[in-house]
Amino acid sequence: MLKNRIIPCLDVKNGRVVKGINFVDLKDAGDPVEQAKIYSDGGADEICFLDITASNENRNTIYDVVEKTSKKCFVPLTVGGGVRSVEDINKLLNCGADKVSINTAAVENSKVVIDSSKKFGSQCIVVAIDAKKNGDKWEVFTHGGRNNSGIDALEYAKQMEENGAGELLVTSMDRDGTQVGYDIELMSKISFKVNIPIIASGGVGNLDHLVDGIKLGNASAVLAASIFHYGKFSIKEAKEYLLKKNIPVRI
Amino acid sequence: MNVTIVDYNSGNISSVINSFKEVAKNKVNIEVTSDLNKIKLSDKVVLPGQGSFKSCVDALNKIEGLSDTLNNFVNTDKKPILGICVGLQMFADIGYEETETKGLGWVPGKVSKINNQNGKYKLPHIGWNQINIVKDSKIFQNIENNSHMYFVHSYEFIPEDKKVISATIDYSSNIVCSIEKENIFGTQFHPEKSDKTGLNLIQNFLNL
Numbered sequence: 001m002l003k004n005r006i007i008p009c010l011d012v013k014n015g016r017v018v019k020g021i022n023f024v025d026l027k028d029a030g031d032p033v034e035q036a037k038i039y040s041d042g043g044a045d046e047i048c049f050l051d052i053t054a055s056n057e058n059r060n061t062i063y064d065v066v067e068k069t070s071k072k073c074f075v076p077l078t079v080g081g082g083v084r085s086v087e088d089i090n091k092l093l094n095c096g097a098d099k100v101s102i103n104t105a106a107v108e109n110s111k112v113v114i115d116s117s118k119k120f121g122s123q124c125i126v127v128a129i130d131a132k133k134n135g136d137k138w139e140v141f142t143h144g145g146r147n148n149s150g151i152d153a154l155e156y157a158k159q160m161e162e163n164g165a166g167e168l169l170v171t172s173m174d175r176d177g178t179q180v181g182y183d184i185e186l187m188s189k190i191s192f193k194v195n196i197p198i199i200a201s202g203g204v205g206n207l208d209h210l211v212d213g214i215k216l217g218n219a220s221a222v223l224a225a226s227i228f229h230y231g232k233f234s235i236k237e238a239k240e241y242l243l244k245k246n247i248p249v250r251i
Numbered sequence: 252m253n254v255t256i257v258d259y260n261s262g263n264i265s266s267v268i269n270s271f272k273e274v275a276k277n278k279v280n281i282e283v284t285s286d287l288n289k290i291k292l293s294d295k296v297v298l299p300g301q302g303s304f305k306s307c308v309d310a311l312n313k314i315e316g317l318s319d320t321l322n323n324f325v326n327t328d329k330k331p332i333l334g335i336c337v338g339l340q341m342f343a344d345i346g347y348e349e350t351e352t353k354g355l356g357w358v359p360g361k362v363s364k365i366n367n368q369n370g371k372y373k374l375p376h377i378g379w380n381q382i383n384i385v386k387d388s389k390i391f392q393n394i395e396n397n398s399h400m401y402f403v404h405s406y407e408f409i410p411e412d413k414k415v416i417s418a419t420i421d422y423s424s425n426i427v428c429s430i431e432k433e434n435i436f437g438t439q440f441h442p443e444k445s446d447k448t449g450l451n452l453i454q455n456f457l458n459l
Contacts, residue, residue, distance in 0.1 A: 003379045093263040121302035123403040250379040250399045
């Protein structure tokens, strides 16, 4: 039986781990390589690095972090943030990333997803969708949540599947950093719209939120940052809790 | 001992390289190359593969003499080979991803899209699944039945001779996830990304 995945996400800036509250107010919390190793030893099913300010700054530090991490962690490593081109993807994969998540570039130029999934295979192309509710629909935001593209998130999700994405990482902009839980409606609507797996993100504050993301949001995987990062819960505690709620996880 | 990871532009192989080097320490020499002579002289070969069946077969055929060299290595010299993911799939006669494509034909069978039962099952099949070991395989030493391995694929290898199957997984139906046929080994899952259990499998292959 396929297990649901728990993915701790480490926000990285200039080679250091930070976690933003609604994408601002950053707090420093450690070395990404060591953090990733602690997570993989603790049973994380994958590790995600998000280079949060990469769109504006020198991002060479992330390549070094990825290279060092991939020599120590033998679970899948997803890297995103500031990925602009097929060449950026190639570079991250060569450094040891297993999947690359594409956000702004996928909105601005659909060829990036089409070309990269053809070149490297869909299995390593994750499209990250930052969505915010507007009336009765959700709109796709870019540039770390700063720009509204006005694109309907559900239609966009379907389009990205057709373009060759292997997975969708769906973040609710309304919930990110709030710790009140995933936007379940958004997750389940996208999950039923597409046939590729979705990873729920944004808003986790307790372990029941993870359960809801899978059971109600129909997510294949749940991503969280601060609840793991500041030691509120360990990956093991999260998995044991999910198991108790009859969710299949790898223990 | 020399082990060659065949580098034929089949996509991202850094994780395969990292994991083999981690297990080999300094006791086994790990080469990453498409040099035909180095492959010939190796004791073992690892054939990774990412992307589509067709793109991997095309990439392999682009390197002149590579498929003949591998064929001799496997079928004449009978030295051990481990195919990973599409690397395993290419052992088949034929694959149907993108378009009908001829495989290496070492293990009779075909590679078809997983039946997702009209959308009931998501594809690609991504994540950790428990393997059901159906026969003793040298690469499963010290690996328990129902161990978790990491998968990412939409196509499955269906061998003609079911006796080659060493493990299956349950995802929409019984899917072959590991084979052993004499000196030919293959896994649909990614041992290089399957944590300690995956490294154990790599160790077993190096120990052969």
